[in-house]
Amino acid sequence: MAAAATxxxxxxxAALTxxxxxxxxxxxxxxxxxxxAKYLHxxxxxxxxxxxxxxxxxIAQIMRQWPExxxxxxxxxxxxxxxEDKKKRGKGAPKKAKEKGNSCRASRRR
Structure with a gap:
């Protein structure tokens, strides 16, 4: 007879693992x-x-490095x-405020 496997x-x-x-x-x-862990390793x-x-x-860096x-x-x-063309037509960026209260965003409160 064959021996029964335990x-x-x-x-x-689980303890072995x-x-x-x-x-x-x-x-x-x-x-x-x-x-x-797959991504971390x-x-x-x-x-x-x-x-x-x-x-x-x-190009700008090369121009500064060798102006000659x-x-x-x-x-x-x-x-x-x-x-410059946009500024002439009035489509340029708005001027920056000198003080905090002068900005356009401050005057536009909801």
Whole structure:
């Protein structure tokens, strides 16, 4: 006759899992609750993204660094011209208040 295999009780399995987690320093989660550990242990993707994209050339910074090159930033000149045109038509940004009580928002109380 074959010997009957002894059944392992669930309580013994839980104790074994608890001791394994304490030895291996892993989280003991008997209820399988969501902990977010997968995302916390995942490798960060920010540094690899920074390495992937080449740094952009900042024209304003280059112009300040080497003024002898006499470079012109046409996009910035066009933007300034647009702002000036809007101001002439009365569509520009409102003037900043010198004091707290002079602002438009302060006079528009509900």
């Amino acid at each position: 059944a392992i009780r669930p309580m013994q399995l 608890r001791s394994r987690c304490s030895i291996l320093q892993t989280a003991y989660n008997p209820t399988s609750a969501r902990t977010g 995942a490798r960060l993707c920010g540094p690899s993204m920074v390495k992937f994209y080449t740094p952009e050339a900042n 090159l006499e470079m012109r930033n046409f996009a910035e000149e066009e933007r300034l011209q647009d702002v």
